[in-house]
Amino acid sequence: MNKEIKKDFPILDQEIHGHRFTYLDSAATTQKPIAVLEAVNDYYKNYNANPHRGAYYLSEKSTEIYENTRTVVKEFIGAKNEKEIIFVKNATEAFNLLAHSYGMNFIKEGDEIVISVAEHHSNLVPWQQVAKAKGALLKYLYLDEEGIITEEEIANKITNKTKIVSVTHVSNVLGTIQPIKKIIEKAHSVGAVAFIDIAQSVPHMKIDVSQLDADAAVFSGHKMLAPMGIGVLYGKEELLEKMPPFMCGGDMIEYVTEQDTTFAELPNKFEGGTQNVEGAAGLTSAIQYLNEIGMDNVEQIEDELVSETLKRLEELPFVTVYGTKDTKKKSGVISFNVEGIHPHDVASILDSYGVAIRVGRHCAYPLLNYMGVNAGTCRVSFYIYNTMEDVEALIEGLKNTRKWLGYGSK
Ligand SMILES: Cc1ncc(COP(=O)(O)O)c(C=O)c1O
Structure with a gap:
């Protein structure tokens, strides 16, 4: 095959x-299959225009391609609705968004953030920054000889002081699959939110974020056949609703006066600036390709x-x-x-x-x-x-x- x-x-x-x-x-x-290369080419050859902004045919087509990708991604990862899918540049941007918008606003002095020692720096350095800025403690789940987080570690490290747990599903170094469901359950049992890094799992296995009950999940399109420059932050609607915007500018506002701004509804609230429509076109094609296999x-x-x-x-x-x-x-x-x-x-x-x-x-x-x-x-x-x-x-x-x-x- x-x-x-x-x-x-x-x-x-x-x-x-x-x-x-x-x-x-x-x-x-x-690497990228011909279908993805053609989807990107087709977008530029036939539909290129700034989405969400123009009251003319091509802009509407561009919007349609972009928003259709949101639906395709929602279905691929089992999200409940399109508002839960935020497009970002990559997994790194998604974690920075979570750290700045959630971490900097909801973590207080003495709180604990739990990650694992197997994190990619993108799910580590942003939490170090939050912990330093807020006087919180960054705690680590360690691995056994097989490279897997043990039940003991989960039971001992995630406590009533834990407010955020942010852990990778699959290690990018060892390829080991972590007991992510147990980690999420434990986080919820102490009232913490659970974020997961699925950058190395979603390209390789069936993922259902609703079934996993993750509060947020993060991945990059380029690791699953799509072009570079498009990634996804999945977040439960109630979590994203209470988070303030991360990047401010065009298209993420509802109304702006000289001194104040009201923000757009989800998902636009988190997508300031011109969107990556070519990336979205490629991501739709990549997911269709994977679904066919x-x-x-x-x-x-x-x-x-x-x-x-x-x-x-x-x-x-x-x-x-x-x-x-x-x-x-x-x-x-x-x-x-x-x-x-x-x-x-x-x-x-x-x-x-x-x-x-x-x-x-x-x-x-x-x-x-x-x-x-x-x-x-x-x-x-x-x-x-x-x-x-x-x-x-x-x-x-x-x-x-x-x-x-x-x-x-x-
Ligand atoms: C597990 C994991 N998380 C996050 C990232 C960051 O991805 P990106 O560089 O696309 O932001 C990577 C990249 O290798 C990764 O393997």
């Missing part, structure tokens, strides 16, 4: 440094690739894989190190074989510190267009890396 899917991604059909291109960095950003199939494709990769890595005695090897507990991300070779050297040598992987600290310094691997890790991440040939290229590349640096291939 993935061989057929791969044909929809022209960028993958090229040689890099004289080798077949192997793209293993989809957790950073995914079916999220169950997406999961299955990745599961097979991850199982095979873990099996093959296990055969290489010079490779250390971090976190669980149980594919039921992880998504399409694997972090590892190669004995005696700095991750950056591994990536450079793999690149010379046309294999693109991510190395470093993955915007998760506290996690890498906690894992005791300050120099970083090598990270491979899969998506629907990857094939077993890609796994083969990685394994051969790793053997060659060892040979190049004088270790032999064992």
Whole structure:
């Protein structure tokens, strides 16, 4: 199936440094299928105009494309209505919006904010800022050897003092799936709000935010086949209603006088300035593409690739894989190190074989510190267009890396 899917991604059909291109960095950003490229092109060729503002045909079409995406996203993630879908630039902007609009206004001195040590900096640094500004305490949920937050941590760290819990669903470093439902339930049992980072889960598995009962959920379109520059903040209507606007300017107002402003209703209240309609057109197309494949199939494709990769890595005695090897507990991300070779050297040598992987600290310094691997890790991440040939290229590349640096291939 993935061989057929791969044909929809022209960028993958090229040689890099004289080798077949192997793209293993989809957790950073995914490649885009022809359908998405065409949707963006079609928007600019036929409908480009500023949405929400013009009383003429193209502006109305542009508005229609943009607002239709809201409905498509609402259905894709199981939100209750369109007012709960706010378009932002990316997950980072969404967390900054939550931190500034909710955190800065509802957190008081002595309150506690709970995140996990596995957070991407976008769900960490904004809460540090809130905690510092408000005199609150930022507390961490730590992981077991498998890379998973334990029930004990949840029970001990989330207390009556906790006002915000903001945790990632899937770690961008380890790919481990966190017990997000239990965390949300515990947060609610102490009267805290629960925000979740679904940037690494919504592209890979079926997510229903209403069923999860998250107060807010955040993701980026570019990690799920859509263009860069469009992301989503889902928020329960009652939460978003009580939050003040984050960015002020055009289109988020109801009425403005010289000294005062009343704000637009949801969702416009949070979408100041000219909207990213091309991104919305691409996001609709990306979601349609994923729906056609079916999220169950997406999961299955990745599961097979991850199982095979873990099996093959296990055969290489010079490779250390971090976190669980149980594919039921992880998504399409694997972090590892190669004995005696700095991750950056591994990536450079793999690149010379046309294999693109991510190395470093993955915007998760506290996690890498906690894992005791300050120099970083090598990270491979899969998506629907990857094939077993890609796994083969990685394994051969790793053997060659060892040979190049004088270790032999064992
Ligand atoms: C789990 C997670 N959260 C948030 C982000 C931030 O996404 P963006 O850079 O699109 O804002 C990333 C990006 O890698 C991520 O992996």
